[in-house]
Amino acid sequence: xxxxxxxxxxxxxxxxxxxxxxxxxxxxxxxxxxxxxAQAIEKFAEDYTKLNPDVNVKAVFTGSYTDTDTKFLTxxxxxxxxxxxxxxxxxxxxxxxxxxxxxxxxxxTQDEIDNWIxxxxxxxxxxxxxxxxxxxxxxxxxxxxxxxxKDAFRAAxxxxxxPPKTWDEQLEVAKKLTxxxxxxxxxxxxxxxxxAGFPYWLFSAIVYGNGGKIMNDNGTETYINSPExxxxxxxxxxxxxxxGVMRPGILEWGSTPQAFFEGQTAMMWTTTGNLTNVRNNAxxxxxxxxxxxxxxxxxxxxxxxxxxxxxxxxxxxxxxxDFVKWITEPKQSVxxxxxxxxxxxxxxxxxxxxxxxxxxxxxxxxxxxxxLEYAGPEFSTYEQPKTVSIFNRALEAAVAGEKDxxxxxxxxxxxxxxxxxxxx
Amino acid sequence: MYSFYKNINxxxxxxxxxxxxxxxxxxxxxxxxxxxxxxxxxLFAPLTLYNFENAWSQAPFARYMFNTFIYVTMTTSCQxxxxxxxxxAFARYEFPFKNILFGLVLIQLMINPEIILIENYKTIKxxxxxxxxxxxxxxxxxxxxxxxxxxxxxKTVPKELDDSARIDGAGALRILWHVYIxxxxxxxxAYGLVSISYHWNNYLWPLIITNSEETRIxxxxxxxxxxxxxxxxxxxxxxxxxxxxxxxxxxxxxxxxQFVESFATSGIK
Numbered sequence: 251x252x253x254x255x256x257x258x259x260x261x262x263x264x265x266x267x268x269x270x271x272x273x274x275x276x277x278x279x280x281x282x283x284x285x286x287x288a289q290a291i292e293k294f295a296e297d298y299t300k301l302n303p304d305v306n307v308k309a310v311f312t313g314s315y316t317d318t319d320t321k322f323l324t325x326x327x328x329x330x331x332x333x334x335x336x337x338x339x340x341x342x343x344x345x346x347x348x349x350x351x352x353x354x355x356x357x358x359t360q361d362e363i364d365n366w367i368x369x370x371x372x373x374x375x376x377x378x379x380x381x382x383x384x385x386x387x388x389x390x391x392x393x394x395x396x397x398x399x400k401d402a403f404r405a406a407x408x409x410x411x412x413p414p415k416t417w418d419e420q421l422e423v424a425k426k427l428t429x430x431x432x433x434x435x436x437x438x439x440x441x442x443x444x445x446a447g448f449p450y451w452l453f454s455a456i457v458y459g460n461g462g463k464i465m466n467d468n469g470t471e472t473y474i475n476s477p478e479x480x481x482x483x484x485x486x487x488x489x490x491x492x493x494g495v496m497r498p499g500i501l502e503w504g505s506t507p508q509a510f511f512e513g514q515t516a517m518m519w520t521t522t523g524n525l526t527n528v529r530n531n532a533x534x535x536x537x538x539x540x541x542x543x544x545x546x547x548x549x550x551x552x553x554x555x556x557x558x559x560x561x562x563x564x565x566x567x568x569x570x571x572d573f574v575k576w577i578t579e580p581k582q583s584v585x586x587x588x589x590x591x592x593x594x595x596x597x598x599x600x601x602x603x604x605x606x607x608x609x610x611x612x613x614x615x616x617x618x619x620x621x622l623e624y625a626g627p628e629f630s631t632y633e634q635p636k637t638v639s640i641f642n643r644a645l646e647a648a649v650a651g652e653k654d655x656x657x658x659x660x661x662x663x664x665x666x667x668x669x670x671x672x673x674x
Numbered sequence: 675m676y677s678f679y680k681n682i683n684x685x686x687x688x689x690x691x692x693x694x695x696x697x698x699x700x701x702x703x704x705x706x707x708x709x710x711x712x713x714x715x716x717l718f719a720p721l722t723l724y725n726f727e728n729a730w731s732q733a734p735f736a737r738y739m740f741n742t743f744i745y746v747t748m749t750t751s752c753q754x755x756x757x758x759x760x761x762x763a764f765a766r767y768e769f770p771f772k773n774i775l776f777g778l779v780l781i782q783l784m785i786n787p788e789i790i791l792i793e794n795y796k797t798i799k800x801x802x803x804x805x806x807x808x809x810x811x812x813x814x815x816x817x818x819x820x821x822x823x824x825x826x827x828x829k830t831v832p833k834e835l836d837d838s839a840r841i842d843g844a845g846a847l848r849i850l851w852h853v854y855i856x857x858x859x860x861x862x863x864a865y866g867l868v869s870i871s872y873h874w875n876n877y878l879w880p881l882i883i884t885n886s887e888e889t890r891i892x893x894x895x896x897x898x899x900x901x902x903x904x905x906x907x908x909x910x911x912x913x914x915x916x917x918x919x920x921x922x923x924x925x926x927x928x929x930x931x932q933f934v935e936s937f938a939t940s941g942i943k
Contacts, residue, residue: 276885281898281900283901283903283904284905284907284910308886320791324792324882329799504902507904508712511709521903523903527904
């Protein structure tokens with residue numbers, strides 16, 4: 251009798267212990283901004299595991315966006331991909347092409363598609379959806395804004411609460427802010443729009459502001475040969491040549507905030523991912539405004555999304571979904587915005603009390619949110635690495651004065667067209 | 675005339691040395707001064723250790739340091755064992771297809787490790803070693819470069835020494851251990867230095883094959899400061915770089931004379 255009892259008890263113990271075994275949920279994340287992004291993510295993983303003991307979230311730091319891309323694809327090709335990964339939004343076509351990611355729609359209910367997916371700002375969904383299906387859930391998303399030195403505005407007799415709204419106003423203000431010493435050397439430039447590394451990003455802001463587009467939604471055609479794009483590049487090049495309000499030559503992206511802090515430039519265009527950096531390090535009074543456009547406001551979005559691995563069990567998919575839903579909730583989203591300056595991608599986050607509290611002491615993230623209304627997608631096509639590098643090279647050649655803007659863009663368009671022809 | 679050229683040589687050497695040192699000097703400057711003084715070179719700028727604290731707190735560098743030490747030691751010692759055995763065979767034994775086999779070994783020098791990333795990953799997965807320190811070492815231990823330089827060194831050992839040891843009844847391994855290796859110490863040192871600094875700087879493979887704090891190495895931890903979107907914080911990255919390279923730099927300063935001599939005698943420059 252006793253033996254049977256013992257067997258039954260031990261069997262029950264074995265069965266229950268099997269059923270509560272925690273699922274390991276691995277996810278890759280790149281770090282592209284300062285301010286303790288990595289610590290914030292590790293804390294999210296820890297908090298979630300505490301709240302959900304049946305899931306063990308393991309956040310794996312994977313370097314830059316490019317490194318993460320390589321690591322994810324290598325793991326995917328060897329059948330050990332993590333359940334989910336944060337990767338740059340614009341390489342979406344590549345991951346679909348390589349059959350490494352699946353649409354979130356496949357594991358969501360209609361209600362979740364309407365209310366959860368529907369709750370993200372449309373501007374951020376633009377780089378995450380293909381053929382009406384959602385592959386990328388917005389997470390570390392940003393957009394460029396104009397940062398300006400209010401002290402420099404005052405010194406030049408400009409109203410610090412009235413930043414430029416159009417390209418022409420920006421040019422006029424920049425002329426007043428450009429200071430030359432007695433030898434004719436410029437000690438403070440009016441503006442700095444960095445052009446090294448990935449010039450296409452800020453350049454597309456000028457194109458959107460000129461009423462143009464840079465590509466179609468399917469990633470199979472670009473419009474960088476349009477009159478709007480050519481005019482945009484001519485205006486950009488003119489800033490440092492004929493107008494003399496921007497330092498000539500290729501301007502580094504990474505050292506732009508530093509140049510702003512040191513007063514080498516009175517205004518700069520850079521990502522909202524720099525809000526925390528500027529907040530901590532600018533030794534003067536500063537402000538943030540919409541990117542001034544030639545005809546209208548306009549800016550691209552940027553940054554990384556959550557992708558769902560194709561190589562996942564149903565159990566992992568459900569756990570991943572719950573985790574990603576949790577991390578995009580207002581509470582976590584506000585913490586993330588505070589740590590990094592990334593724009594919280596859901597409207598409900600901005601209506602939460604935590605966010606309102608935060609905006610009271612630091613209102614600038616809201617400028618980026620408001621600009622989303624005018625924002626367009628980031629440049630994204632099939633064969634992304636190739637097309638982007640052709641586009642970048644053309645822009646750099648024009649900025650460096652090696653080619654005139656029109657020739658540079660027409661040549662780049664022809665070259666990209668040859669690559670994309672096969673995908674139409 | 676001779677002293678004129680000698681002076682030019684000395685000035686040139688100092689100039690080149692200074693150019694080489696410049697990045698390191700800048701890293702020291704940036705890491706011990708507050709962020710306002712990154713490019714403002716004021717001799718009386720206030721000093722701070724904040725950048726080191728900040729960098730140290732962003733990743734578990736102590737653990738990474740330990741992992742790096744294990745990984746580099748493991749790789750280099752395995753390379754010494756495997757490469758000296760292989761090099762010995764190629765230098766002193768006759769066997770069928772010897773030249774073809776040696777050619778195959780040399781082909782490895784021409785293959786960029788990044789090309790076989792996925793294949794290497796699959797092999798490691800098959801061995802069930804993903805996310806372990808041996809997995810970082812494994813693809814590198816059969817080093818073609820090591821086999822090549824050690825074979826060259828062994829070939830310069832006089833055959834007579836080999837013969838006399840053989841007459842005294844020494845076996846192959848004993849001859850290798852007592853005759854060839856002692857005579858090739860400078861080559862071992864030089865090759866060891868090249869190998870250690872290469873593996874200390876290795877980035878992509880360790881990043882891809884490891885996932886946890888327990889297996890990651892310093893260089894991967896350093897990537898946390900790259901921040902391609904927001905721009906680089908020179909102060910933090912300089913402090914981080916100094917911490918990561920310090921063990922190697924200190925080791926080099928201590929063993930400088932031996933290193934320089936071994937490079938001079940081994941002919942690897």
